Amino acid sequence: MNETSVEKYGLNPSGTMIVEEFRELHPMFEAMLKAVRSILKKAMADNHLYVNAIEARIKDELSLVGKLERKGDKYRHLSDLTDILGARIISFYSDEVDKIAAIVDRLFEVDWENSIDKRKMHEIHSFGYSSLHYICRIPKSLYEDPNFPELNEYRFEIQMRTALQHVWSVLDHDTGYKSGFEIPQDYLRNLNRLAGMLELVDEQFCQIRTGINEYRRQVQALVHSGRFEEVSLDGDSFANYLKLKPFDSLNKRIASINQAEIFETSLMLYLKAFKFLRFNTLGDIEKMIKECSEDAFQLAAYQLGNTDLDIINSSVGVVNLLAVYVLKRGAGVAGLTMVFDEIYGSAKNNAARAEIYFKNAKQLSFMKNV
Structure with a gap:
C-alpha cells in the first residue's frame, strides 16, 4: 500500500477519489491480472500459437496520477479508465495478430467502441504503434472470483502486435519520438526511414513463412503421389520421403x-x-x-x-x-x-x-x- 497521502498529489476531487478507489481495489486487480495472464497463456497453447511473449501489468500509481493530471476532466470513476490492467501478446508474424485477435474476441467481452486497430494508421511514423488494441471484460462464464465479485465489471486492455512492432515501440518511446518535443529533421527523417524498413521486414518475414509452408505442402503432395523426380532433394523433402x-x-x-x-x-x-x-x-x-x-x-x-x-x-x-x-x-x-x-x-x-x-x-x- 502506498503511504503517500492522496491529497498530496493535488488532484481535483474526482481524481483524488479515483486514486483512493485504485488503492482499495488493488487486490482485485492483482487477482484479475493472474486470471487474464493464465487465460491467455492457455488459449495460445490450446490453439497451437507459439508467441514471443505474453505480458501483463497493473498501472503504477504514479503513472495513474500523471494520467489524471493530464486528462483529469475526462474521468469521474476508476471504471472510466480502460488501462488500469494491461496485457500484451507479442507474436512473431503479422498474420498471427488477426488469429490472436479472433481468439481474444471469442474469450472476452470486447468493448468495440473503445477498441482501436492502429494498423489502419497510414502515417509513415506509425509503424511502432500499429498494434491492435482491444478493450475487454472477463465474462463470468469464463472466470469469476467470489472474493472479488466486481472483477467482471472492470475493463482492461489487450494489445496485440508483432515482435518488430514491439521493439520499435520501445525504442521509439526511449528516443522521445512521440513525446512532442521538436526533433531535428535529419533524425526525424532517419526514424521515418527506419519505420518503413521495419514494416517491410515484418511483411517479408510473413511472406517468406507463407511461401515455405506452401512449398512444404507441395512437396508432401508430390512425394505421396510418387512424383519423386519432380522433388528437389533438401531437408523437408527428404524427411517426407x-x-x-x-x-x-x-x-x-x-x-x-x-x-x-x-x-x-x-x-x-x-x-x-x-x-x-x-x-x-x-x-x-x-x-x-x-x-x-x-x-x-x-x-x-x-x-x-x-x-x-x-x-x-x-x-x-x-x-x-x-x-x-x-x-x-x-x-x-x-x-x-x-x-x-x-x-x-x-x-x-x-x-x-x-x-x-x-x-x-x-x-x-x-x-x-x-
Whole structure:
C-alpha cells in the first residue's frame, strides 16, 4: 500500500477519489491480472500459437496520477479508465495478430467502441504503434472470483502486435519520438526511414513463412503421389520421403539373414551423403535403390552371413546402398572414406571401415566389371 497521502498529489476531487478507489481495489486487480495472464497463456497453447511473449501489468500509481493530471476532466470513476490492467501478446508474424485477435474476441467481452486497430494508421511514423488494441471484460462464464465479485465489471486492455512492432515501440518511446518535443529533421527523417524498413521486414518475414509452408505442402503432395523426380532433394523433402520408409524392404531382407530385429533410428544424417554425391532430386535416390538394391543385399549378406547378430540398425540398408553406388562408379576406398566422413564426421576409423566394405565387395560379382 502506498503511504503517500492522496491529497498530496493535488488532484481535483474526482481524481483524488479515483486514486483512493485504485488503492482499495488493488487486490482485485492483482487477482484479475493472474486470471487474464493464465487465460491467455492457455488459449495460445490450446490453439497451437507459439508467441514471443505474453505480458501483463497493473498501472503504477504514479503513472495513474500523471494520467489524471493530464486528462483529469475526462474521468469521474476508476471504471472510466480502460488501462488500469494491461496485457500484451507479442507474436512473431503479422498474420498471427488477426488469429490472436479472433481468439481474444471469442474469450472476452470486447468493448468495440473503445477498441482501436492502429494498423489502419497510414502515417509513415506509425509503424511502432500499429498494434491492435482491444478493450475487454472477463465474462463470468469464463472466470469469476467470489472474493472479488466486481472483477467482471472492470475493463482492461489487450494489445496485440508483432515482435518488430514491439521493439520499435520501445525504442521509439526511449528516443522521445512521440513525446512532442521538436526533433531535428535529419533524425526525424532517419526514424521515418527506419519505420518503413521495419514494416517491410515484418511483411517479408510473413511472406517468406507463407511461401515455405506452401512449398512444404507441395512437396508432401508430390512425394505421396510418387512424383519423386519432380522433388528437389533438401531437408523437408527428404524427411517426407523417409515417412514412406523407402529402405524398409531392403532392411527386412537383410534382417532375414539372421532373423534379426531391426532397431529404428533416424536416417536424416544420410542426407549429407546424398548431397555430397550430387543427388539433386528424390528421383535420384529412387533410381539408386532400383539399381543397387540387389547388390546392396548381397554385400550385407556377405558381411552378416558369418555372424550371429540378432539386432541390426535401420541404417543398414542405406549404408550398403551408398557403398555399392560409390564402388560401382570406381571411387574405391577413397570415395567410400569421403562418404563416411560426410555421414559420421571426419574420423580415423572411417578409412578402416571403407577398407572392410571394399574388401568384402571385391568378393561379389558386381565388382568384377569395376
